[in-house]
Structures are given as C-alpha cells and as structure tokens.
Amino acid sequence: ATGTAEPVGRAWNELPEIPKRCQWANFLRNHDELSLDQLTEDERERVYRAFAPDEDMRAYGRGIRRRLAPMLGGDQRRVELMYSLLFSTPDTPILNAGEELGLGDDLRLKERESSRTPMQWSGDEPNAGFSTADPSRLVRPVVTDGPFAFGRVNVAAQERDPRSLLHFVRHAVRTYKANPAFGRGAWTFLSADDPAVLVHRCELDGHSVYAVHNLSCEAKAVQADLPDGLADVFHDTATAYEPIRGGRVHLRPYGYRWLRPRE
Structure with missing residues (x-):
C-alpha cells in the first residue's frame, strides 16, 4: 500500500519465535476475507484506499473480500512481484485454488462468497469446464463478465501462453525447490x-x-x-x-x- 519496504520488514521482524522444527504457513490470499484487524486505523485506511476503495469490496468492517489479482488491478507485474516475495522468504508458501491463474471475484455475491467462485478450466465450455450441471444448480456462479471472465482467464489459455501467470508460478515453484535456502x-x-x-x-x-x-x-x-x-x-x-x-x-x-x- 505504501510502495516501500519498511512495513514488510517490520512485519517479518515482529513475528514471534517458533520452534526450530516448525514453520509459518504464508499466503497472500485465502478463501476468507483478508483481515486487517492487526493494523492501526491509519494503516487500515491506507490499505483500503489502495486495494479496496469501494465499500462493497470490504467485509465485516475489518477486511477485504477480493482475490489477489483484482486487488492489484489485474497487473501481472504486481501479481508476480507478490508471488516472488512469497516464494523467496523462508516458511511454507500456500496457494489458494485459482490464484496461480489470477482469477477474479464476483462482488455480487455476499460476504466471503465473492472470492469462492469456481475454477476456470476452459474458455469455451459451459461453466468454464468446472461442471456439466445446469448453471442454475451451481453453488456459486462462474465469473462471466469483465477482465476476469472465464473466457479471458482460464487454465487452457494459460497452458498455451509461455508468458502466462500459470507458467510463472510453475517456474517459481521449480526454482524454490532447487534452492532450499529460500524455504528453510x-x-x-x-x-x-x-x-x-x-x-x-x-x-x-x-x-x-x-x-x-x-x-x-x-x-x-x-x-x-x-x-x-x-x-x-x-x-x-x-x-x-x-x-x-x-x-x-x-x-x-x-x-x-x-x-x-x-x-
């Protein structure tokens, strides 16, 4: 939110000590809201302005209910930067399903449901290839509109594109495994x-x-x-x-x- 390194370093340095045989589980987003309740009021407002400027992007008065890619304006450079930070710091990186593609969210859904839309496997199959059921029977709808619609963001298309976010994440995982000092x-x-x-x-x-x-x-x-x-x-x-x-x-x-x- 600030474009500076100091808050990142401060947050890492404030982590409590844990046993040597243990690690933190680090993630950028998960299927719940991104809670900001540990921030000061000024810090929280700064984060809101940067990543969730509209009230319907927030949940429970304390967090953000968006996926990572929409929070970063769909800018793949920024998304890659965040994953580079995740994979290059010690502890265990966690990816939520669909984050390796840069899936979007559906703010028409209530509360946390906005970031729990179905996986987008295909751009030309019903329900993005996630299910053969009638769309009305899906627990949550597939994203069909905007820059993150399944016709634009899906596994099949990113498999074919060597510059896609999916290929980037695979490369990051391989490099992370080949250099264990980053993880341990x-x-x-x-x-x-x-x-x-x-x-x-x-x-x-x-x-x-x-x-x-x-x-x-x-x-x-x-x-x-x-x-x-x-x-x-x-x-x-x-x-x-x-x-x-x-x-x-x-x-x-x-x-x-x-x-x-x-x-």
Missing part, C-alpha cells in the same frame, strides 16, 4: 539506499541466496549490501539484467531478482 534458511534483511527496494539473504548449511524486490512502479538502480559474483536464478521478464558490481543492482518497475553465488 535463516533470513536477514540487507540495506539498500532506496526505501522502495527490499533486499534479503537466506542462509542454509553455509550456502547463501539473495532476493531483491522493487515495490515501486519506477525502474531503480540502487546501492545494496550485496557481494559481487552473484548470478540470477529467477527474475522478471525474459531479458537479462546487468551483473551486480560493487553492490549496484538494477531493477525494472515491480522487478525482482533471486541470486546466488556463481559456481
């Missing part, structure tokens, strides 16, 4: 000379990996506490970034980079 390592926040850039290191069994995230809509070239000799293992877009030299790191708008020492 001890993490440390590193300094950067721009408040919009979040930098952290994860260490496991003597191996370090790094992640850099640009939370703003502007390209950045920042000075960060990063060593030379790092190689990108995952980043936004297909175009390679300049190597990091002397701690100087380049990022596109809403860009992200996962790095590890060159072998």
